[in-house]
Amino acid sequence: MPGPNEPNEPKNGERVRSGSPYEERYGFCRAIRRGRRVEVAGTAPIPRAGEALAADAYRQMLRCGEIAAEAMARLGARPEDVVRTRMYITDAAYADEVGRAHRELFGAGPPVTTMIVTQLLDPNWKVELEVEAEIASEEEGS
Helix, strand or coil: CCCCCCCCCCCCCCEECCCCHHHHHHCCCCEEEECCEEEEEEECCCCCCCCCCCCCHHHHHHHHHHHHHHHHHHCCCCHHHEEEEEEEECCHHHHHHHHHHHHHHHCCCCCEEEEEECCCCCCCCCEEEEEEEECCCCCCCC
16 A cells, blocks of 8 residues: 555556646547556647747657656556557658657657658647557566
8 A cells, every 4th residue: 555655556447637728628538547558649749838839840749748758657657668659740841850859758669650741730739649558567577
């Protein structure tokens, strides 16, 4: 049993919200844990309160990764547990910047990934990120 200052172990089916205005509006959560699997919804580069949206695709991707990593951590997952990512970019010209940020976020144990050129909800967003993680079992080591 956790002590008074230790967080409770994430429960199966536990959901995390990140505070995105779209979560309530569209009825979704940022991430969910099912067993050892953690799924993170499409994550846009929504800036922290009082900050401006990053102007370049590289910094937007780093912000997406930061939001996703915070949600995963709340469910007991780490970047090295990530097995798949999907990067949605609005212009193929952003591929190298976004890819460089992706390598910095997940390069120690690179996941499988897909990069798709598409249109996003906010025309100022250059990238959105989806993440799937699987937490290692005790037998596999952590």
